Structure formats: structure tokens, C-alpha cells
Amino acid sequence: MSSGDEREQGTEGEQLALIRETVREAKAPRAKPRTWRGAALAERLPVARVVVNKGVLHLDQFFDYAVPAELDADAQPGVRVRVRFGAGARSVRGGRREGGRLIDGFLVERRATSDYAGPLAALADVVSPERVLSDELLRLARAVADRYAGSLADVLQLAVPPRSARAEGRPSPEPAPPPPAPDPGTWERYETGPAFLEALAAGGAPRAVWSALPGPHWAAELARAVAATLASGRGALVVVPDGRASARVDTALTEILGEGSHALLTAEAGPEKRYREWLAVRRGSVRAVVGTRAAMFAPVRDLGLVALWDDGDGSHSEQHAPQPHAREVLLLRARQDRTAFLLGGTGCTVEAAQLVATGWAAPLAAPREQVRAAAPLVRTVGDAELARDEAARAARLPSLAWQTVRDALASGPVLVQVPRRGYVPRLACERCRTPARCARCAGPVEAAGAHELRCAWCGRAAQDWHCPECGSPRLRARVVGAGRTAEELGRAFPAVPVRTSGRDHVLDAVPGRPALVVSTPGAEPVAEGGYAAALLLDGWAMVSRPDLRAGEEALRRWLQAASLVRGQTEGGRVVVVAEPTLRPVQALVRWDPVGHARRELAERAELGFPPVSRMASVTGPPEAVAAFVASTRLPGDAEVLGPVPVRSAPRGAPRRGDAPPDERWERVLLRVPPGSGAALAAALKEAQAARLARGAAAPAVRVRIDPPDIG
Template structure:
């Protein structure tokens, strides 16, 4: 026993046994999967001879790091290392499959630098988990794409005469921001753009905000290209199906990809086009660190790989307008006469003077008489869409006598009603309040200032008893409805497509969407309304739109004129005068007050920086999580710099994270250019 201990001690003194290195390129540069900012760099390892065949650029390996085995990606193999000491050997080759392409590795580095994050966090978004069984299967190569250039040009003719897709087919790489016409089959046009790119021998990558839009693109690509010439990359496809599609792209078997935000990192070979639909949708904002936005990932990729870029939607984001104003992208939009011919008639309605004389409370009526008349007329021609901004049944309650908000007696949370026969319950803690009484006036009556789509459908069902009523929202979203008369009540973003278009579209509670305290309230409201209005029929076919709101509101006026471009230009001017993005760059840093003070003391900000705050973090509606005794509340700093100083701000934040990580200080939450800033 003593001899064995002495042998082990002697072995430790001698160090590890020498490793027989690979005969060629014996050093692997590995990006280790460690989410610590001060360790966000490649490390050199010796490639043992026995692992030589399986260790290739982009493959997965296991390495010894900080006393434990961790995952890593091989960035490259080189003949020697600049490290003066002896290199540790690779522990194991997980797989010989190259899943991290050189282009995606470079993209991950740029995205991490842009958003002040680490490459390991970005690669978790870019490379799906391994599925060993799928990896053993071969990927069937897709047959060549055949496309008629005249057909592509004809469909795109209303915008630029088909010149954009003609340039794609010729192997060029134009940049464009596309304003789609109402009622446009946008999925088919994007599929045709991908087909034109494929005709030049290059790949295409198309992103959509949610699975329903991805399914539309999937069907359009199948119709235009035929089956088997593209793959779908979506998180809800399941681990094996997603990894199978990913490998088909990584191996070059398929060069056309459609998917949600994670597809922006797909390793498409010979990438010729990156495109996205409805870039203002908040689903494109990644909720995991380092919180990249899909639009910025695709724009960065367009720069790095020199490919074409297409950003489209019915609405125009301020960022899209900025790309046009700076000359980076051209504008794709139709002539005003074509727009008028394709648009439904849009009007804003409220209570009339006669209704106010008869009932003064009609001013606050949710469904004025004009809405009922329009719905009744619309049902004679086809389906009618009603957009309501809230899900559920009755989402908010107030005292019927004094209008004070109805609150829970246990936690002061807001009360709601989930179903027609249910008593009021608390939205935060779930406590039932069947005997609620107003603490202000003692009244027991309740009114509903805000109704959800299910209560709206119930009221409309009583008003039109012979008409079927369908709801779409929450966990039950309809993709399509037929051309027969029906009432369709949907929340924003969940509006189904109607065969032949809706005869009438009603936008309810517009005041509620405009009351959000956010930088993008007007832009987001107009985007959601335009997406709903675009589902209606043209005015020449009887299409009509009614928005229940204030006629003088500038956002509603932009809707009436179908003028997303003019609205984006005005928003851009206001953002520039207020020094807000995209004219400037912002970053938020969240932590406790002592941590923020120490961070500010060590943060090397670029010239022209402004420090706003700190201010207490606004907690989301819901129960407040318990805190330990004496634990300080979170606060948030806002750092603002001129746009040209944006890269310097990101570098300063990366340096701050590295210093705090090396000193084992509490980590701070850093977000660069967050989508929302309340």
C-alpha cells in the first residue's frame, strides 16, 4: 500500500506522460465553452496522434480546463504555438463532424463584440446540441434549382421592375429595404428571391419571426423550388429534426434555409442572400445573453460574407429607414397609384354626435354604431376580422361606481375574470375574490375597462347569433380561415389569413396600444395595425377598415394614408433630435447600486458619453420574488454615446466584464441597444 502511494507521488512529480503529437499541424486552437469574459479567447492544445483524423476545424472536442473536462470547438489547426510552456493534450474528439464553419466562427466573434458578450454564449445560439444518431446518417444532396427569370421579374415588377431579383440571378449582392404592398403574398416573393439567388449558384437564408410565418415560407419555397431543395431550422422542430436539418446545411447538401431567429447563424455554403420579413417584430430580439437582434446579425453577416441583404415588411422600422438614409440600402417600394389600387379603404371611427346626444357615455363605447354597421355589411361579402390588443376574457377590472382599479386584498395585485362563470381572481397570486368590495367607496359592482379576445368574441356572438365566431390568440393561433362569412377575433400577431382576404377589418382599443410607455410605442402600434390591415381586400373589391380611436392621432393618420415610410422618416427625425437609437448607441447596465458605482469608477467610456441614472428597475407585473434580508434592490444605468462611438462603448463594456470576471465580482447584466427602453 505504501509503495503504491510512493509511486503515485513520484508520477505527480514527473508530470503527465508525454503525448505523441500528430505528425502534421499538431496544435489545435480551441474555443473553450466557458462563459467567463476574461477567458473569452482561443487556447492552444496538443493534438494526439490517435485523434489526428477526427480533430478538424469546426469539430467538437473535450479539453481539460481549470481541473475539469469541458466542451470546446476547434477553430483551426496550426504547426506551432506561441505559448512558451508545454501544451496540454486534447482529452477526446467528441465528433469528427465540422459543425462550426469559418464564416460562422467569424460572425460569432463580431456579434459578441457588438453586444459586449462572449463567443461561447453566441455559439450556444448558433450551433444546436449534438445528436449522435442523426450524425451517422448521410445528408441527401438537393438537386439543382431551376427558375424562370421572367416569372421572378413579373412578380417583383410592381416594386422595381424586377431589377433586384435580376441582380441576384446575375450573382450580384445588392442591399434593399422592401415596403410590401397590402395583400401581398410576401412569402412567395421571398421564395422567388431565394430561387433567383440559387440560380446564380449561391445559397439563401430567410428569417421570419414565428413558426406560423416560417410555415408560410416553407410552403412557398416548396411551391417555387420543389420539394427537398430547402430546409427549415426552428427550435420547436425537436432535437433530432433540427440537427438533421442543420447538418444538411453544414455539409452543403442544401443551400436554402428558412427559420426563426436562430437560423440567422445557419452555416450556408456560398451564401448569396440573407433576408428577413417584418424586422420590427420583437420576437427577433434574443432573450438570452448577449441578447443579439436578428436584423443586426444578418446585416453583420452581409458585410462579412459580401452577400445580398433584403429587409422587408408591410411596416418600415426606423432602423430600416436609417439603412436607406445612409445609402447602405436601396428602397424597394411601389408607385403610389399601385398602392391606392391595392389598399382597402381605411377610416377612423368613434361615437357620433347623435349617439352622444342620446347617451353621453357613448364617447367611451368600445364598439360604436359605425362598427356594427360595418361588420354587418362585411358579413354579407365574407369573413370579418376584429383585432383586440389583449388576450383572455376580462383582463382588468375597476369599481363600477368610482372607477378605482379593483385590487386583491392579499397582495394588491390586479383582479381579472378568466371565464363567464368564474369569480374575480388575482392576476399575481391567484386568490379568488367572490365578495370583493371597493375600499374607496364601498361599491360592489365591477366594470371591465379592458376586455380580452374571448370576451369580445362572446359579445359579438350575442350581437350576431347566426354567424360563427372564431378566436385566435395565446396558445391557440389559427393559420387560415375560409372565405365564408365569419367573425374572427384575434390578438395582434395572431390574425389568420383569410382566403380571398377579409371584407372588413376592425381595430379595437387603439388607445390601449398607444398607451404603452415605450420608445417604440408608435412604431410598434403602426406595425401591428398594418399587418392586420394588409389581410383585407382592396377597396375596389369592397375591402374596408375601421379603427376605433382618436382621429387626430398621428399614428392612426399614418395608417389611414398607408404611409409607413413617412412615419418612419418622422420618427427618425425625432430620434435624431433626441439623440436616441439608431442615431446614437445605448447600453443598459443592471445591478445593485454598489456594483454599479464600482463599475462606473473603472469603466473607460469613449468621448461624448452620457451616463443616465441609475434608476430602480421596473419589475414586471406579477408577484415580486422574495429577497434575502438586507439584499439591495436592482438598479439600471443607461449609457449613451454617438453612433460612431458605438464600437468603443462595446469594447469598454467587454473590458469591464473581463475585469469583474477575473476578480470574481458579481456579474452585471449588460444589454447593448435593447429593443425596449421604458
């Protein structure tokens, strides 16, 4: 659990009371429940076991409350309740007085007796008789909390959307009958594709890592896998990175299954519509779900298939405590519910390669001749060729790239991928390549416009900048942004329209007419009929990031863009401006993401890095981090790496990749071999709970299991 996500901490008196009552109840016999005020209780199962919405680790347990007779009918397992909690909570199992403030919770069980011998506080109210928390979802949430050293309440806040009374009042549609098994369609391009669909339709649980062919067919192929699962009378769940991908799968499912046969769970739908769709799934009216990250907890009835598209995308990593990854949650669901599992993408992560290497999943790929036909022709331009043409080097577009653009514009649009947005995000000395820094605060100098320089940290103008190393006043772009690239291309091809797609304005699709489309990674729109060509600029900037996943991420981004280009048989061309000898570049040229992932996995195994090992990060002030690690009962095979200083943005400023280091914060990495991950998570959770129990005076320490960035 991250301390940044802590809700509220109990008072010191409350903590002391909890400790005293814990010792007392261990000695006390079980007793029939009685309330402090002697209110009439339900005659049958008068004890309600409740999980309260207080996402702090030292309160990560169930609490017992008495069920008043008037709430007996509605107080069923799975409903939302309101309970008194706070000043009156004096036991890890029970509430003592009617004091304390009202908070929300979930009723998870009705019992005849309580482990707590004293008087129980009564349930204050049943918010709604709608049973939103099933036993399966509760087990999954508990497993996720244990996996990520978090609290059950935090996971349930991710798993169960906020209530909408209007949505609950509307009836859900009648469930549709199972559809017939679909024909294989484009799955026939894969060696074991038709057999995979047949196993799903027969009620089997195949597990596969799918290397999808480039092109637009992946959404329809996912939809056919869902239809095959529904044909067996079971449900299916598909998780994709963003709203654009979910819209494509949504369209494909509608074409195959018809209207109203599946639910779309995305944040863009709005709270009420999303909750209405979620309720239809929970009630069993709909058994097929497609959605973004939060849909990984969707309560699908009789779940038969969980599928994840593009697991390397950072959007699959939840930002709220305990920060689970969709891939790991779906793996837990596949094991818990014994469902089929499909992990697909045009790229291949190291985690996906490990699933195949261990034999847990089987590869699902197309023959090489199919790959060559579907993939575009990829050519490279390295530093040697750029050095022979100084004009091309300054513009980052060598002769091969210009020629490719000119020829491709005769038959369709051309995609230009730029690693950064904006005009000129970062500058360096033209002569010696020293990064340009502000003379006042040492912040990075950036171009605010065509003729304006300023510091990215303090905003001070830097028009009179001179290099401190060689004295040169001339600057060059380290990575030119999408805005500047679009401007340069517009001057070079004045008769061709230029369109941009990035964080501020993302295009979903573009027509198949000749045009230049400049996009940042991940924002590439789909072109009607596919792009005639693509340019992948400044490849060195993506590969040279100080990150363990730099090569894997660069290759994934390149493949994502190149997959939108027409196949080689249709004349599709891709030019990547990067050193040809680099491993990710070679993997792109051969269109071999699986081979790249295997080699990365072998190197990780030699070095002991994830996913071969399990790792956690502890971040905070140096003294607090040292004290926390010393107090944690780590497994005997745990290894402590660090501490090292960490970078964090100034207070109130947006995060930047090269923000100034905060000397007061450090990070320690804890590494354990396979088989000890659960013990590490349990130890960290215990230590964090003990730290939080000491009250607000304890220094902040952030704990994260499987940190995405350990570079």
C-alpha cells in the same frame, strides 16, 4: 452579456493561477508543445487551438491543447472536441495538468507551436469528425460577440445546433443544379422589383428596404428573390418571425424550386430533423434556407442574399446571451460576405428608415395607385363619436363598427383584433377611471370569470371592492380581453360562428365562409380569399404604452391585421377604434408606414435616441450598478442616464407588465453617438469580465446592448 445567462464561474484559485501564468507566458519564448504525461503527439501541427463552451467573459479566448497522435486524423479545424478544463487550466493559452473536468469545445486551428511555454494538456477526445464550424461562421460569431459585448462561446451555442449522431450518420442529398431565373411575377407591382430580381440573377449584391403591399403575395415574392439568387450559383437565407410565416415561405419555395431544394430550420422540426437539415446546408447540399431566429447563423455556402421579414417583430430578438437581434446579425453577414440584403415587411421600423436615409440601402416600394388598390379602406372612430353613444362606449363597438361587421358578414369572415387575451384582464373605477387595486398588496384586480374578482398578485378575492378615490363600487374594463369580446360578439350575432386565436391556441388559417375571428395581435389567422372586414379595438391601449416604440409597434400590429383584409377594390373595410389625430392612426389611414418611420427617425435624431445613437442598459442592485458604471472605462462621448428603479416580477411568478417594483434594483442607460458603439461594447465587456473574475461574491449586474425597451 447578461449575468442571468452566465454558465459557471471559475474558482478564486483558478483565477489567481490564470493571472500568474499570463504574466509568466508574456516573458517566455515559444516552445514545442509537450504534454504533462509525455504522450506521443501528432507529427505535424501538434497544437490545437480550442474555444471552450464556458460562456463567461473572463474566459473569452482560445486555449491551446496538444494533439495526441491517435487523434491526429480526426482533430481537424471545425470539429467538436472534449477537453479537460477547470482545476488544471493555468493559462489563458494552455492547459497545465490532466486534471479538471471534461467539457465541450470547438477546434478552430491546428498550429505548429504554442504561445504557452509550459506543458500542454492533451485533447481528451474528438466528439465527431464532422466539421461543423467554418471559418466564415467563426468570424461572424466573433463579430456578433464583439457587437453585443458577449462571449464567443455563447454565440457559438446559438449558431451551432446540438449534435445528433443519427443525423450525422445519414448522407445528405446531392446538390441540385441552379434553377433558371424566375419571371418577376407579382414583383412587377413594384417600380424597381424586376430590376432587383435581375441584379440577383446576374450575381449582384443589391441592398433594399422593401415596403411590401398588403395581401398574401409576400411569401411568393420572397421565394422568387431566393430563386433568382440560386440562378446565379449562390445561396440565399431568409429569416422570418415565427413558424407560421416560415411555413408560408416554405410552401412558396416548394412551388417554385420543387421538393428538396431548400432547408427549413425551425424549432418545431425537432432536434434531430433540424440538425439534419442544418448539416445539409453546412455540407453544401442545400443552398437555400428559410427559418426563424436561429437560422440567422445558418452556414449557407457562397451566400448571395440575406433577407429578413418583419424586423419589428419581437421574436427576432434572441433571449439568450448575448441577446443579438436577427436584423443586426444579417447586416453583419451582408457586410462580411458582401451579399445582397433585403429587409421587408408591411410596416417599416425606424432602423429600416435609417438604412435608407444613410444611403446604405435603397427603397423598394410600389406606386401609390398600387397601394390604394391593394390596401383596404380604413375608417376611424375616436372618443368624440364614442361619447355620443354610451352603450357603444361600454361595449367598445360603436355604430360604425357594428354596421361594418353586419355588412361584411354577408360576403366573408370578419377579423376582430383585441390587444389582450382572456376575459377582462384589467379593471378600473367606472366613475373616475382609477385602476382597481387589491387592498392587501396593491396588486391589480382582474376578472377571473363572469362574476369573480381577484388580485392578480396574491389571488385574494376582491368582491367587496370600492374605489379609494370616489367610493364607487362599480368597475369597468380598461382593456377587455379576447374571451370577453368573443362572448359579446356571439350574443350580438347568434347565427354567426365565433372563433378565437391567441397565445394558448393559435389558428393558422380559417375558411372563407362568414364568421367572426377574434384574435390577439400577432395571432391573426389567414382567411381564404381574405377577410371581408377587420375591427381594430382599443387602439388607445396600444398607442399609450410607456415605450419609445409604442406608436411604431401599434402601427405595425394594425398593418399586420389590415393586410389580411381584401383590397379596397374588392370591398375590404377596416375600422380602428382610436383617436384619429394620433400619428400612427393617420399613417394607417394613408397606409404610409415609411412616412411614419421617417418622422419617428427625425424625432429620435433630435432627442439622441436609438438608432441614431447606440445605447446599453446596466441593471442590478443600486450599489452594484453604481460601482460597475464607475469602474467602466467609458468612451469620452458617453452619456449616463439614470439610475431609475426597474420593475421585476416577484420570485417564481410570471412576468406582468404592471408587476410590483423591486426597490433593490435599478437601471442605468449608457448612450454614445454614432461611431462609438464598438468602443462602448468593448468597455462594457472589459468591465463585466473584471467583475466576473472576482468570483461568485460579485453582485449580479445585467448588461444588454440595444435594449428593446427603454420607455
